Amino acid sequence: MVMVIMAIQLTGINRVVYAVLILNKAGGLIYQRDFNPGLQKLSSNDYLILAGTFHGQVSLASAARAQVHAITSQISPTNETTSSGLEVLESENFVMRCFQTLTGTKFLVFAEPRQPNLDVVVRRVYELYADYVMKNPFYQIEMPIRSEGFDRHLAAYIKPHQ
Amino acid sequence: MAGSSTSYYFVIIGTKDNPLYEAEFGTFKQGGDGVPKFREEQRHMNQFIAHSSLDCIEDLQWASKEMYLKAVDKFNNTWVSCFLTGGNIKLLLVHDARSDEPIRQFFTDVYDMYCKTLMNPFYEVNMAIRSQIFKAAAKKYL
Amino acid sequence: MNRETSPFRTPSTGASPTPKHASLTASTNLRYSLTRKSIYDRHLNRTKTSELSKSAFAFLFGEMVQHAQKKVYGVQDLEKKLNQHGYAVGQRFLELLLWRDGRTAKRETRILGILQFISHSLYRAIFQKAADTLEKVRENEDEYMISDNDPLVNAYVSVPKEMSQLNCGAFIAGIIEAVLDGHCFPAKVTAHTAPSELWPGRTVFLIKFEPDVLEREALRVGG
Numbered sequence: 001m002v003m004v005i006m007a008i009q010l011t012g013i014n015r016v017v018y019a020v021l022i023l024n025k026a027g028g029l030i031y032q033r034d035f036n037p038g039l040q041k042l043s044s045n046d047y048l049i050l051a052g053t054f055h056g057q058v059s060l061a062s063a064a065r066a067q068v069h070a071i072t073s074q075i076s077p078t079n080e081t082t083s084s085g086l087e088v089l090e091s092e093n094f095v096m097r098c099f100q101t102l103t104g105t106k107f108l109v110f111a112e113p114r115q116p117n118l119d120v121v122v123r124r125v126y127e128l129y130a131d132y133v134m135k136n137p138f139y140q141i142e143m144p145i146r147s148e149g150f151d152r153h154l155a156a157y158i159k160p161h162q
Numbered sequence: 163m164a165g166s167s168t169s170y171y172f173v174i175i176g177t178k179d180n181p182l183y184e185a186e187f188g189t190f191k192q193g194g195d196g197v198p199k200f201r202e203e204q205r206h207m208n209q210f211i212a213h214s215s216l217d218c219i220e221d222l223q224w225a226s227k228e229m230y231l232k233a234v235d236k237f238n239n240t241w242v243s244c245f246l247t248g249g250n251i252k253l254l255l256v257h258d259a260r261s262d263e264p265i266r267q268f269f270t271d272v273y274d275m276y277c278k279t280l281m282n283p284f285y286e287v288n289m290a291i292r293s294q295i296f297k298a299a300a301k302k303y304l
Numbered sequence: 305m306n307r308e309t310s311p312f313r314t315p316s317t318g319a320s321p322t323p324k325h326a327s328l329t330a331s332t333n334l335r336y337s338l339t340r341k342s343i344y345d346r347h348l349n350r351t352k353t354s355e356l357s358k359s360a361f362a363f364l365f366g367e368m369v370q371h372a373q374k375k376v377y378g379v380q381d382l383e384k385k386l387n388q389h390g391y392a393v394g395q396r397f398l399e400l401l402l403w404r405d406g407r408t409a410k411r412e413t414r415i416l417g418i419l420q421f422i423s424h425s426l427y428r429a430i431f432q433k434a435a436d437t438l439e440k441v442r443e444n445e446d447e448y449m450i451s452d453n454d455p456l457v458n459a460y461v462s463v464p465k466e467m468s469q470l471n472c473g474a475f476i477a478g479i480i481e482a483v484l485d486g487h488c489f490p491a492k493v494t495a496h497t498a499p500s501e502l503w504p505g506r507t508v509f510l511i512k513f514e515p516d517v518l519e520r521e522a523l524r525v526g527g
Binding site (some may be wrong): 168184203224226227228229231234246247248250270273274275278279280283286287293295 | 342343344346348372392395396399400401402403407409410411412413486488493520524
Binding site (some may be wrong): 123132138 | 371
């Protein structure tokens with residue numbers, strides 16, 4: 001019985017995801033959406049800076065700002081070329097999961113701490129992106145995502161009961 | 163008429179009453195060599211006969227749901243048989259003896275080949291067909 | 305023994321004498337590919353049961369929409385272009401469907417018959433499901449509606465706000481128009497977005513027949 005309850009929790013019907021961000025391969029923010037209150041509201045400019053900071057294409061030596069993703073991949077104790085950079089960031093108030101596709105697009109999911117199976121969530125977001133963004137003839141690659149179908153299906157997946 | 167051996171005049175008419183393909187051939191039955199034996203003055207008559215049957219077909223096509231309309235018109239001893247495709251393309255055969263079943267089979271084969279022609283992305287409806295392939299069907303049935 | 309070095313060869317049927325007066329049937333060079341097969345050697349049912357990946361279709365259709373967008377001046381122009389693409393498909397599909405019916409194939413001679421053919425047989429052959437509804441527009445004698453709750457072509461399409469008039473179902477409308485035209489029911493078919501609560505992508509194909517179609521239909525009822 002306990003096992004069954006755990007399984008239900010793991011599939012995460014009542015998952016609390018705060019926000020989803022998508023970064024293009026140049027580090028530009030192409031999608032940002034809040035789903036639940038919990039994160040501090042930022043101005044759209046701040047979101048862009050956040051995305052750029054996180055991404056960090058610039059090499060560490062010339063970087064004026066701290067470029068989180070680039071730093072983590074460079075300070076990795078193993079061979080730096082194989083390091084995929086930061087994947088999970090946990091704090092008292094939230095957990096962030098990052099997934100980078102082979103083409104360099106990054107998906108960031110912010111959720112409540114101790115949220116299980118976030119990698120499944122992030123994969124599913126990727127899948128919806130592949131379907132409703134990449135297959136949409138009106139989407140220009142690397143540009144901000146304005147796809148009604150993507151919005152709808154993402155909301156249906158993350159907040160199914162609202 | 164053309165003596166003992168039967169000759170055929172076959173024409174495909176497009177949706178705007180425009181000819182897409184025409185051919186003449188003789189019978190292949192009973193040792194026929196497939197060479198048309200129309201007299202010279204008969205040859206252009208065939209075109210007129212085929213053309214005049216179009217009015218009959220336009221009447222008949224609303225009375226029947228069949229694609230094969232059998233013999234639709236007669237002029238002296240010459241019959242016109244018609245097969246009407248879904249896209250309103252008319253396959254007409256001018257012949258001098260009535261024989262519905264072999265002609266149906268001939269038309270069915272031609273329709274098959276017409277469909278294949280149409281599947282070619284470089285071919286559009288109402289374009290002239292420049293392949294001689296339809297004569298192969300005549301060899302089998304007529 | 306008789307092998308030729310050229311990848312193309314002329315079939316023997318091409319050598320038969322052509323009538324002098326028939327310029328239409330000028331001698332032809334049917335080309336054979338390396339496999340020595342022309343389009344006439346392939347069976348038309350070869351692809352009858354094969355299925356196409358939905359993704360592959362979505363990408364292809366997306367490219368088609370993008371291509372059509374390059375040469376147009378507005379939404380209406382774009383829809384017309386998509387309609388034309390669909391029209392070419394419809395012309396071919398109609399003949400193929402009737403061919404597959406073999407001896408039982410029937411041409412439809414009545415408005416209702418052809419509309420049912422479209423919303424059932426044709427729709428099922430293309431999309432593996434029948435259209436959701438077929439209705440007559442009450443106010444107008446010459447208008448009919450076929451609706452599709454979730455058109456396959458629009459599955460991944462999100463139309464931007466500035467083009468809200470657009471429905472890429474214009475492609476399907478073109479297919480329908482070609483089938484109607486083929487059966488001598490000339491009509492204008494347009495696609496309109498008509499969302500319902502359950503189906504946000506619901507599309508209605510509005511069919512407006514030309515006056516002589518109704519005239520003919522009335523004569524047939526009278527006779």
